[in-house]
Amino acid sequence: MIQEINLACMSGQGSVQAMELLSKAYFIRHGYFVKSQVFPGPRARSAPVVCYIKISDSPINSISANYHPSEVLVFWDGLFRVVANDAHGIVSDAIGRLQSGLFVVNTPLPPEDVDIPFAFSGTIATVDADRIVTKYLRRDPPPVGTALVGAYAAVTGKLPLALLEGLMRERFPGNNGQRNAEAMQEAFETVKVERGYRSRSSKTVPETDPIDPQSLPEYSPIEKGTMRGYTQGGANILRAKIPVCDDNRCLCKGVCLSEAMCPDNTGFIARWTTADGQKRQGYRIDVDYCRGCGTCAEICPYGAIGRVPEREVLATNPTYEGITVAPFWKRGD
Ligand code: SF4
Ligand code: SF4
Known part of the structure; x- marks a missing residue:
């Protein structure tokens, strides 16, 4: 029982x-x-x-x-x-x-x-x-x-x-x-x-369906089989929304407040140089660990981070392209 x-x-x-x-x-x-x-x-x-x-x-x-x-x-x-x-x-x-x-x-x-x-x-x-x-x-x-x-x-x-x-x-x-x-x-x-x-109402509340582990997407940057944390293969998800960064609005020089405030150390600023030499940056998460609490979106002074229902992300971007990167301890930098 x-x-x-x-x-x-x-x-x-x-x-x-x-x-x-x-x-x-x-x-x-x-x-x-x-x-x-x-x-x-x-x-x-x-x-x-x-x-x-x-x-x-x-x-x-x-x-x-x-x-x-x-x-x-x-x-x-x-x-x-x-x-x-x-x-x-x-x-x-x-x-x-x-x-x-x-x-x-x-x-x-x-x-x-x-x-x-x-x-x-x-x-x-x-x-x-x-x-x-x-x-x-x-x-x-x-x-x-x-x-x-x-x-x-x-x-x-x-x-x-x-x-x-x-x-x-x-x-x-x-x-x-x-x-x-x-x-x-x-x-x-x-x-x-x-x-x-x-109750007088006959309405049913739309449910956030537990994600069927069989329907899991392939996670591209993080090797399959290494997932732990809240999503643990999707079936144990606790979050409804995940942070998605609009890189064009990600403008801080130096410290990323959202990174500093993430309670799970699972969101971080990524910086890179494009093929034509431009320096870019954006907020990225480890999708396996992000609890979807929204602190990063709340705290970002430029409003660069939105919170998107995970089901929408999975429908359009099942590999979390541009949203997740491997955590620093896996990137080795
Ligand atoms: S995500 Fe927000 S707080 Fe972090 S560097 Fe970008 S603009 Fe600044
Ligand atoms: S939603 Fe919460 S756990 Fe996820 S990256 Fe933002 S602050 Fe961290």
């Missing part, structure tokens, strides 16, 4: 902490194998973050995003509008793939008033986590993860509250852990649940 749980939030709302808590609790309580990972947004604040938890009674080898979640924790009900507008592919995927199962939502609304903008039937639980956490912890934005975990424990009955509170106190000894535990307990006691919820 394998169970997938997605946590979708804006950064600062405590999803990583909630992911750690749930992962440890499933391991301790049930002895399951657990794998958890985070898809980070480009900025420290105001960017979406999605956490994926996989739980299984056998070892988990996959590092993919969760394509078949049975439970989704939504840390801000505004993320449903993000899904409705398909404004962020990763968030749409993380939330919109749940067509039956359990939603736990941070909102003051009762479950029947939550408007899920796609076809969903199942259980919906709501908890006013912003209000609860603000009462116990003075932080902006309130780190609502613990409250959502408390609500999750109440509605599923899979994890004892005492265990979760103990893990919280262990993680944050002293007052901070105590206040988080109190917030968790209040969420546990006040969560509202509707089983048999059906």
